Amino acid sequence: MLLRRHNLNNDFAAYIDNLKKQIKSFDVNLIITEKKLQYGIQLTVTNSDSKVVLSVYNGKKGIKFVWGGTASELRSQLEAVLTGKDTADKAAIVQAIGNDYTLLRNCADFKGIWAGSDESGKGDFFGPLVVAAVLVDITTAEKLVRLGVRDCKLINDKEVLRLAELIVEAAPINTVLALKPEMYNFRYQQMRADGKNLNHLLSNGHIAVLRNVLRQCPQCNYALVDQFTTSNDIRASLQQEFPDVNIVQQHRAEADIAVAAASVLARAKFLEVMQELAEQVGRNELPKGGSDAATDCARELMKELGRGALERLVKVHFANYKKI
Incomplete structure (x- = not known):
């Protein structure tokens, strides 16, 4: 998001305070921590299961938002609140x-x-x-x-x-x-x-x-x-x-x-x-798909554990089974 600079050079702190009020107005239970950056402020917003990082820069071209953290519902909601869009672009x-x-x-x-x-x-x-x-x-x-x-x-x-x-x-x-x-x-x-x-x-x-x-x-x-x-x-x-x-x-x-x-x-x-299933047979993982690697792994497991144990791990109508 890029805004016109107006008088933000003189009142960047007030602008940040207003952002925090907007965030709190969305959910009073959100926790906001603040960290100074070169040319800006980093706000970290958290709730019980999500964390959103918003870096706000006060540059020559105006205010710029940089969103961090993984995509989440909280991040989407905050983006909508702070950019003035109640939903993403409908089209x-x-x-x-x-x-x-x-x-x-x-x-x-x-x-x-x-x-x-x-x-x-x-x-x-x-x-x-x-x-x-x-x-x-x-x-x-x-x-x-x-x-x-x-x-x-x-x-x-x-x-x-x-x-x-x-x-x-x-x-x-x-x-x-x-x-x-x-x-x-x-x-x-x-x-x-x-x-x-x-x-x-x-x-x-x-x-x-x-x-x-x-x-x-x-x-x-x-x-x-x-x-x-x-x-x-x-x-x-x-x-x-x-x-x-x-x-x-x-x-x-x-x-x-x-x-x-x-x-x-x-x-x-x-x-x-x-x-x-992998943990039951002492393996870190079992091969996915129907490749030769899956056939080879099944062959090894049958030698180790027997046919009955193997049939609790694989789909026996597959061609892989017929190869063993």
Whole structure:
């Protein structure tokens, strides 16, 4: 932010005092500490779980703000308060929320509330299959965008774990379902015995998580699913209980913020379970994906622990298993 200089040279201290009053007017419980800088002042603002650093410089071209610290809801809120914007640029927010949201927004009966679901672990030999759903309204969606939430494939695992905590706080109507390998293998065998396949297992997961979030918000009449097959029973199953809910399935639905948030929660749970499984067998980590490294690791673990132990770690219908 750059302001005209006016008389700030003579009254920079008063300007800083006014900034602190604005911050306190937003939340009286915020703690503000002050540190002198060359040509400016650094304000550190903290609450129970966030810290925001704002360096304010009084230069020849006027006042300049430099924001520090990681992106957080508190930082976004303070930026809005101190720059005079009550929300981020609406056009940018709508674009970031995603094309699927735009599609729904143009429907006459859209109530401004929607759910999104996505999965993680489908292509990983080790570890669980996880499906998650998140319900948002316009305000929640804007908040998630400002927090930096996006498709989990676009961010690293450390960022996934950090964002997952923020998503749960910002969008409390969410559900995460994890099928650990032992249960996954059991359910997959049941599906095969009934002439079904992995897509049916995935469909059941999406149905379960979406059903749970839709039950918590009767006003919601749209749900978005990242499409993984051309034909499934997600819509038919959900509309038996929720006849007024329109189920939209699209490729690359992670462009929508609700589905993106679900992808982050699903990935975070996948990482959590992977760490649990690794610790159970005395490893720092287990290989992700379905590469030769995963096959080699599984082969070593079977020699060490036996077939039964391995089948509690991996998806046994994968080609990797057949190679061992």
